Amino acid sequence: MSTTADTTEQAGPREWLGLAVLALPTLLLSIDVSVLHLAVPHISEGLKPSASQMLWIIDIYGFLIAGFLVTMGTLGDRIGRRKLLLIGAAAFGLASLAAVYADDPTTLIAARAAMGIAGATLMPSTLALIINMFRDAQQRGVAIAVWVTMFSVGIALGPVVGGAMLEYFWWGSVFLLGVPVMGLLLVAGPLLLPEYRDEEAGRLDLTSVALSLAAILPVIYGLKEIANDGVGPIPVLALVVGLAVGLLFVRRQRTLESPLLDLGLFSNPTLRAALVTLLLSMLVAGGTYLTVTQYLQLVGGLSPMKAGLYLLPAAFALIVTAVVSPMAASRFRPAYVVAAGLAVSGMGHVVLSLADSSSGIAQVVTGFAFVYAGGGPLIALGTDIVVGSAQPEQAGSAAAISETSTELGMALGVAVLGSLGAAVYRSGVEVPAGVSEDAGHTLAGAVEATHGLSSEVAAALLDSAREAFTDGMNVIGGIGALVALASAVLVAVVIKIPATGAGGDSAGSDGSADGVVPAVNMEG
Numbered sequence: 001m002s003t004t005a006d007t008t009e010q011a012g013p014r015e016w017l018g019l020a021v022l023a024l025p026t027l028l029l030s031i032d033v034s035v036l037h038l039a040v041p042h043i044s045e046g047l048k049p050s051a052s053q054m055l056w057i058i059d060i061y062g063f064l065i066a067g068f069l070v071t072m073g074t075l076g077d078r079i080g081r082r083k084l085l086l087i088g089a090a091a092f093g094l095a096s097l098a099a100v101y102a103d104d105p106t107t108l109i110a111a112r113a114a115m116g117i118a119g120a121t122l123m124p125s126t127l128a129l130i131i132n133m134f135r136d137a138q139q140r141g142v143a144i145a146v147w148v149t150m151f152s153v154g155i156a157l158g159p160v161v162g163g164a165m166l167e168y169f170w171w172g173s174v175f176l177l178g179v180p181v182m183g184l185l186l187v188a189g190p191l192l193l194p195e196y197r198d199e200e201a202g203r204l205d206l207t208s209v210a211l212s213l214a215a216i217l218p219v220i221y222g223l224k225e226i227a228n229d230g231v232g233p234i235p236v237l238a239l240v241v242g243l244a245v246g247l248l249f250v251r252r253q254r255t256l257e258s259p260l261l262d263l264g265l266f267s268n269p270t271l272r273a274a275l276v277t278l279l280l281s282m283l284v285a286g287g288t289y290l291t292v293t294q295y296l297q298l299v300g301g302l303s304p305m306k307a308g309l310y311l312l313p314a315a316f317a318l319i320v321t322a323v324v325s326p327m328a329a330s331r332f333r334p335a336y337v338v339a340a341g342l343a344v345s346g347m348g349h350v351v352l353s354l355a356d357s358s359s360g361i362a363q364v365v366t367g368f369a370f371v372y373a374g375g376g377p378l379i380a381l382g383t384d385i386v387v388g389s390a391q392p393e394q395a396g397s398a399a400a401i402s403e404t405s406t407e408l409g410m411a412l413g414v415a416v417l418g419s420l421g422a423a424v425y426r427s428g429v430e431v432p433a434g435v436s437e438d439a440g441h442t443l444a445g446a447v448e449a450t451h452g453l454s455s456e457v458a459a460a461l462l463d464s465a466r467e468a469f470t471d472g473m474n475v476i477g478g479i480g481a482l483v484a485l486a487s488a489v490l491v492a493v494v495i496k497i498p499a500t501g502a503g504g505d506s507a508g509s510d511g512s513a514d515g516v517v518p519a520v521n522m523e524g
Contacts, residue, residue, distance in 0.1 A: 009135040009136060010136055010139065014192065014194075015133040015134060017192050018129070018133055018192045018193050018194070019130065019133070019134075019143055019146060019147070020192075021185065021188045021189055021192050021193055022126040022129060022130060022147065022193070023146070023147065023150040024181055024182075024184060024185045024188075025085070025088075025089065025092075025122040025123075025126055025181070025182070025185060026122075026123075026126055026147055026150045026151050026154070027150045027151070027153060027154040027157075027181070028092075028154065028177065028178055028181040028182070029119055029122065029123065029151075029154070030150075030151040030153075030154025030158065031154040031157055031158040031161065031162070031177055032061075032115075032158075032175075032177070032178065035158045035161070035162030035165075035174040035177065036057075036058060036061075036174065039162065039166060039171045039174050039304075040054065040058070040290075040293070040294060040444065041294070041297055041298060041444050041447075042166055042170075042171035042304070043057065043108070043171050044442070044444040044445070044448070045444075045448065046170070046171050047102075047103075047104060047105050047108065048105075049105035049108075050105075051422065051441045051442050051445075053105040053106075053109065054105075054442070055414070055415065055418060055419065056109050057105065057108055057109055057112060058290070058414050058418070059414045059415050059418075060109055060112050060113050060116060061112045061113070061115055061116040061119065062116065062286075062408075062410050062414065063116065063217065063220050063415075064113055064116030064117050064119075064120065065116045065117075065119045065120045065123070065403075066120075066216060066220070066404055066408035067120075067212070067213050067216045067217050067220075068116070068117055068120035068121075068213070069120050069123070069124055069400045069403050069404040070212055070260060070261050070400045070401070070404060071120070071204075071209045071212060071213075071260065072084065072088075072120045072121045072124055072125075072400065073124035073125075073128065073398075073399055073400025073401075073403075074204065074260050074261065074400065075121075075204055076121070076124060076125050076128060076197075077128075077197060078197065078203075078204055079197065080195045080196065080197040081125045081128050081129050081132075081195070081196050081197065082125075082129065082189060082190075082193045082194070082195045082196070083195065084121050084125050085121065085122060085125035085126065085129070085185075085189060085193070086185070086186055086189050086190070087121060088118050088119070088120075088121025088122045088125065089118075089122065089182040089185045089186050089189070090182065090186060091114070091117070091118035091121070092115060092118035092119060092122065092178055092182050093178055093179050093182035093183065093186075094114075095111055095114035095115040095118055095178075096111075096115060096175045096176070096177075096178030096179055096182075097175075097179060098110075098111040098114065099111035099112060099115065099172065099175040100172045100173070100175045100176055101172060102172065111175075115178075123399070123403045124399040124400040124403050125399075126147065127144075127147065127383070127387060127399035127402065127403065128196070128398075128399040129193060129196060130143050130144060130147060130387075131387050131398070131399065132196045133194070140384065141326040141329070141384050142326060144380060144383055144384045144387070145322055145323055145325065145326045145380045147383075148322045148376075148379050148380045148383065149319055149322050149323055151379070153315075153319060158308070160305070160308045160309060160312065161177070161308075162174050162177075162304065162308060163303070163304040163305035163306070163307060163308030163309070164305055164308075166304040166305070167303060167304060167305045203258065204260070205252075205256060205258070205259070205260050207252065208249065208252055208253065208256070208259065208260035208261075209260060211245055211248055211249040211252060212249055212260065212261075214241075214242070214245045215242050215243075215245040215246035215248075215249050216242070216246075216408075217242070218238040218239070218241045218242030218245070219238070219239055219242035219243065219246070220242075220408075220412070220415070221235070221238050221242075222235040222236065222237075222238035222239035222242065225238070250263065261401075265398060265401060269494055270385060270494065270495050270496065270497060271385065271386055272494075273490055273491060273494035273495055274382045274385040274386050274491075274495065275386060275401065275402070275405045276405075276487075276490065277338070277342075277378060277382060277487045277490060277491055278378065278379075278382050278383075278386075278402070278405040278406050278409060279405045279406075279408060279409040280409065280483050280486075280487055281342070281345070281375060281378055281409065281483070281484070281487055282405070282406050282408075282409030282410045282413065283409040283410070283412050283413040283416070283417070283483070284349070284413060284417070284476075284479065284480040284483050284484070285371070285372075285375060285409075285410065285413060286409065286410035286412070286413025286414045286417070287413035287414060287416065287417025287418055287420075287421070287476050287480075288349070288352065288368070288371060288413070288417070288476060288477070288480055290413075290414050290417075290418050291417070291418070291421055291472065291473045291476055292311075292352070292364060292368050292473070293307060293311070294443065294444075294469070295360075295364055295469065295470070295473055296310055296311075296361065296364070296365075298443045298444060298447055298466070298469070299357055299360075299443070299466045299469060299470060300360075300361045300364075302361075310361070310365050311365075311368070313365060313368075313369040314365070314368045314369040314371065314372035314373075315372065317369045317370075317372050317373035317376070318372040318373065318375060318376045318379075319376070320373070320376070321341060321373050321374070321375075321376025321377055321380075322376035322377070322379055322380040323376075323380075324376075325337055325338075325341070325376060325377040325380040325381050326380060326381070326384075328377070329381055333495075333496075333497065333498060334381045334385065334495065334497050335491050335492050335494075335495035335496070335497065336492060337377045337381060338377045338378050338381050338382060338488075338491045338495075339488040339489075339491045339492040340377070340488075341373070341374040341375065341376060341377035341378055342374055342377075342378060342484045342485075342487050342488035342491065343374065343484070343485070343488050344370055344373055344374035345370065345371050345372075345373070345374025345375055345480075345484045346374070346480070346481045346484030346485050346488070347370050347374075347481075348366075348367045348368065348369065348370025348371035348372075348373070348374060348480075349367070349371060349477045349478070349479075349480030349481035349484060350367075350477065350478075350481045351363060351364075351366060351367030351370060351477070352364060352367040352368065352371070352473060352474070352476070352477030352480070353474045353475075353476075353477030353478040353480075353481060354474070354477075355367065355470060355473065355474065355477075356470060357463075357466040357467045357469070357470040360470065364473075367477070371480070374484070378487075379406075382402075383402055383406075385495065385497065386398060386401065386402040386405075387399055387402060417476050417479070420472070420475065420476065420479075421469070421472030421473065421475065421476055422441070422442065422472070423472075424468065424471050424472035424475050425442070425443065425465075425468045425469050425471070425472050426440060426441065426468075427468075428464075428467065428468030428471050428472075429446065429464050429465050429468040430460075430461075430464040431446075431449075431461065431464075432457055432460065432461060435449050435453070435457075435461060436448075436449040439461060439465065443465050443466065443468075443469040446461055446462065446465035447462070447465070449461065450462060
């Protein structure tokens with residue numbers, strides 16, 4: 001049936017139970033990210049991937065999520081967001097099983113790619129359903145904060161659960177987590193989630209789908225290769241091709257009656273500022289998380305389980321600040337809350353930039369906790385700013401834009417900052433003659449190369465490798481501090497939304513408070 005409602009309509013028990021169901025894929029995807037980073041040393045030992053293959057194992061998932069988010073968000077608007085969510089859940093579970101039993105790097109990369117495509121159906125579907133289920137602005141803010149909190153809970157649980165699994169089982173076991181979670185979603189989703197779709201949406205333009213992928217993926221590849229190997233003709237050509245195709249994509253969207261991406265959403269300067277800040281902050285967070293997890297295990301000498309426990313303070317700090325942020329935004333301008341958080345995050349990056357390889361575990365854990373604590377307000381309020389700028393029939397597109405910014409930032413952070421850290425490592429490590437070349441490429445390779453060496457040579461190699469790796473983390477920390485400061489200024493200056501407790505509301509598509517929700521088809 002079609003229902004017209006305004007933003008004062010209150011959500012009932014079914015909507016809140018539905019929110020609990022939507023928390024499941026969010027929880028899983030965040031667990032999957034944190035578990036994989038912990039598993040990096042074990043995958044290196046088990047499958048012997050090259051440094052390039054290892055980066056692809058880590059970041060192909062995020063790259064393909066980012067590449068397909070716009071398509072999947074718009075597809076959900078057309079075929080139904082619940083339907084797409086359930087299709088994606090089934091595909092994600094099957095891809096997880098493929099990753100569990102991968103016996104070579106290429107197979108694991110392919111499984112991770114399939115997980116990325118399936119994951120692209122999950123995030124915009126969950127966020128779009130939240131937008132439509134919670135019409136009241138304050139309830140929507142609470143619901144999004146809960147959604148973000150579940151992401152944070154996954155980050156907290158991932159290292160502990162994953163660390164325990166890596167302690168007692170083989171590395172492939174970490175991907176088994178996706179199977180029961182997706183199974184539960186497939187059972188509970190049809191019972192508790194209503195279906196939403198835009199009845200007036202046109203057909204999906206396959207040419208636009210192809211153009212979007214042909215624009216995003218070459219740009220990602222070019223940036224990754226330049227960060228990894230320096231400027232060269234092939235990565236530069238990839239960047240040029242990607243940007244050129246991107247222009248064609250934009251031109252086509254302007255001529256279509258039913259575009260894949262509604263470019264009108266970008267006319268709101270508040271939305272643009274929120275997207276840029278999310279992108280930059282997630283870029284730094286992705287590279288920082290990868291570096292810190294490896295530092296704790298390979299420099300600090302912690303087991304996966306202990307490394308997971310050492311990451312808990314940061315995860316819980318993120319949970320607290322994400323939950324508290326909507327309450328703070330009822331008294332202060334959301335921009336000021338986000339900017340204050342970014343300043344705290346910048347302080348954490350400064351702490352990481354000053355850590356050393358001999359006595360830095362406590363300092364790294366403390367700095368990382370500040371980084372995550374400062375990110376909570378941005379994730380909670382920034383997401384609400386973006387999705388609150390769209391009408392309900394555009395919910396899938398708005399959610400996809402928000403998630404594209406976040407996922408692309410995380411993926412680029414792993415690729416660009418991960419590759420930058422690797423470059424600093426390669427330039428600083430001293431590998432004794434006769435030792436495997438792998439020791440000069442990664443810290444995990446250096447640890448592996450010590451097997452069979454004399455204690456004196458092994459100690460010298462490890463000291464040099466750990467110091468070089470820490471130097472890379474210091475550089476990433478310095479970059480993170482600069483990005484956090486610049487982002488805080490951008491948010492404070494551009495975003496003008498008033499405190500919700502002072503009569504403010506989430507911005508409409510024109511940047512003003514919008515009290516009318518157009519008709520949306522709701523079934524189930």
